Amino acid sequence: MSGKTYSWPPRDPHPGHETYLFDRIALEGSHTLQVAREHGAWATLAMALKEMKPEEVTAVVKDSGLRGRGGAGFPCGLKWTFMPRFDDPRPRFLAVNADESEPGTCKDRILIREDPHLLLEGTLLACYAMQCRAAYVFIRGEYVNEALVLQEAIGEAYAAGLIGRDILGSGFSCDVHLTRGAGAYICGEETALMEAQEGKRGHPRPKPPFPAQNGLWGRPTTVNNVETLCNVPAIVGRGAAWYRGLGTQASAGNVLVGISGHVERPGVYEVPLGMTLRELVMGEAYGGGIPGGRALQAIVPGGSSAGFLPPEALDVPLTHDDLKAQGSMLGTASIIVLDETADLVRATRVVTEFYADESCGQCSQCREGTAWLAEILRRIEGGEAEPDDIPTMLELCEQMKGKTICVLSDACAWPIELAIKHFRPAFEPGRAATAAAGEAR
Amino acid sequence: MSDNGKDVRSPLPDERVRWWEERCTHFPERRAVLLPLLHDIQDHAGCLDRDGMTWAARFVGISPVEVYGVATFYWMYDLEPRPRFKLSVCHNISCDLRGKDAILDVIEEELGIRPGHHPHTEGEFCVRTVECMGACSTAPMMEVNGRYFEALTPDKARAVLRDLKDGREPASTTPWDTELRPALPAALPTHPGERLAWRWDHAAEEGR
Numbered sequence: 001m002s003g004k005t006y007s008w009p010p011r012d013p014h015p016g017h018e019t020y021l022f023d024r025i026a027l028e029g030s031h032t033l034q035v036a037r038e039h040g041a042w043a044t045l046a047m048a049l050k051e052m053k054p055e056e057v058t059a060v061v062k063d064s065g066l067r068g069r070g071g072a073g074f075p076c077g078l079k080w081t082f083m084p085r086f087d088d089p090r091p092r093f094l095a096v097n098a099d100e101s102e103p104g105t106c107k108d109r110i111l112i113r114e115d116p117h118l119l120l121e122g123t124l125l126a127c128y129a130m131q132c133r134a135a136y137v138f139i140r141g142e143y144v145n146e147a148l149v150l151q152e153a154i155g156e157a158y159a160a161g162l163i164g165r166d167i168l169g170s171g172f173s174c175d176v177h178l179t180r181g182a183g184a185y186i187c188g189e190e191t192a193l194m195e196a197q198e199g200k201r202g203h204p205r206p207k208p209p210f211p212a213q214n215g216l217w218g219r220p221t222t223v224n225n226v227e228t229l230c231n232v233p234a235i236v237g238r239g240a241a242w243y244r245g246l247g248t249q250a251s252a253g254n255v256l257v258g259i260s261g262h263v264e265r266p267g268v269y270e271v272p273l274g275m276t277l278r279e280l281v282m283g284e285a286y287g288g289g290i291p292g293g294r295a296l297q298a299i300v301p302g303g304s305s306a307g308f309l310p311p312e313a314l315d316v317p318l319t320h321d322d323l324k325a326q327g328s329m330l331g332t333a334s335i336i337v338l339d340e341t342a343d344l345v346r347a348t349r350v351v352t353e354f355y356a357d358e359s360c361g362q363c364s365q366c367r368e369g370t371a372w373l374a375e376i377l378r379r380i381e382g383g384e385a386e387p388d389d390i391p392t393m394l395e396l397c398e399q400m401k402g403k404t405i406c407v408l409s410d411a412c413a414w415p416i417e418l419a420i421k422h423f424r425p426a427f428e429p430g431r432a433a434t435a436a437a438g439e440a441r
Numbered sequence: 442m443s444d445n446g447k448d449v450r451s452p453l454p455d456e457r458v459r460w461w462e463e464r465c466t467h468f469p470e471r472r473a474v475l476l477p478l479l480h481d482i483q484d485h486a487g488c489l490d491r492d493g494m495t496w497a498a499r500f501v502g503i504s505p506v507e508v509y510g511v512a513t514f515y516w517m518y519d520l521e522p523r524p525r526f527k528l529s530v531c532h533n534i535s536c537d538l539r540g541k542d543a544i545l546d547v548i549e550e551e552l553g554i555r556p557g558h559h560p561h562t563e564g565e566f567c568v569r570t571v572e573c574m575g576a577c578s579t580a581p582m583m584e585v586n587g588r589y590f591e592a593l594t595p596d597k598a599r600a601v602l603r604d605l606k607d608g609r610e611p612a613s614t615t616p617w618d619t620e621l622r623p624a625l626p627a628a629l630p631t632h633p634g635e636r637l638a639w640r641w642d643h644a645a646e647e648g649r
Contacts, residue, residue, distance in 0.1 A: 103573040106575045260580055261535055268578055
């Protein structure tokens, strides 16, 4: 594997705030062990194995306020404490969720491709804290190149004694194994991910039992997202107080924000949590505003499941609580911008068809509801809205929330509810048919 | 074609079968290797046919129908042969906003086929639209045999398609190199060997 890959857009070396996730990605050969180590990789693991007890690592991560970056925003350190006590004799595992598939989201892919050793160091620190026997990384099947890069990085780390038996002479042993999936959004859901890792269909499991008691192969398991684990080396190395100094009180640290859609400079940017959507969409250092001076119509703040917000939402800070107050969520912090030329009904139909396509089919509310909603939206887009379409959709959404094994069903309902709340006239009868409504499926 | 009771010839070279045997010891259950194993069979045999699935079922110790259930759940497995070039165009929201329709137009002009959600074949090409591939900030995108072409414009897409038609390796459409190295299916990662911390003995209850 060779050939320097580059960040997109080329990274600003002086962003005006502290960074720790993207520090190495612009370096020539950043994916190699040699370059990564020359620039600080693996030093924190060496320190922790020598100077810290496992419980102390967990305590630092808990005190830092790190919340999961995979979408749900659950406190990471707290999750680690759910694992059984160390006198439980069962082997325990870390499952690394590299199944990034939320529409609008392409951050983990850059971390894996450009700095796999950051992910591996965070993975090993987590395994040490929880005394895991092995980490099983599940990467989405489409990320062929990223899987090749990560597999090579794992091989290099084994050869250097950073993974495997008796790591750095500390007596701690832990393996890392990579599995490539085969294409299914649902496998990003933590229990579906475990099913896929076990070689099965990605059908979410009912909870309880929770993974910490009964996870991979029935053993205690913690599932963490790639970006979450990439936060861990900096937290353990520089301390919880330093980390809490970044971001806001309830949403600490930096986050990778993906910006896509109608902006001048789509890209993935490392910023402290709490920046406003306006700074990120309009700021010269980030999205750079909307092309052609056109007006903003709608903004999706956290991946397609976060739904559509009106232009007034631009002044909302990017934090878990502020976006929740808007009826939306931080999700994967992936911003999708729709300008005045976008067709909001079409955008809603596109994401709804996505959920209909990706529903695993176990729960009838989801299997039938997603497909029914998509059918109504296709009809509205074709200019044949009926007066009771909106009430029907809202009723369907109500029936789809909180009633299924996993939240895919809810994630289909939320964007539709938000779109009707903020853009209701677009879904009412009287709309002209659009050419693309008949797109072949 | 073969039935459950008959012997099925391995779709993989012996060296690779040995590699997968070793891989199985990394997991508490052999079945854990199933998804990547099916990829490997597909890359070697061109598709995942009944023989391939039956062999995989024997290898991991489950019934062929269970493998079929898995193979049909994930979109990346082809149960029938596909042409030389498999094209996937993302039709999700970010790519839709950034002009995926113009890319589909170019494909129609160059290959004479309008891709839909089910794979369509024309000559050496098989084209379909797919859900989010994780290239949203470099939308629109097209994937060809595992390789991403991102930040596409109609002209860039046309150049890629013409290179493929003329038997040339297309250049990357982004500032970074997207060529797969090593090319599949030759990618056999090295074993962690003696550095491996744990091996699972599937005959025993726990690993040793």
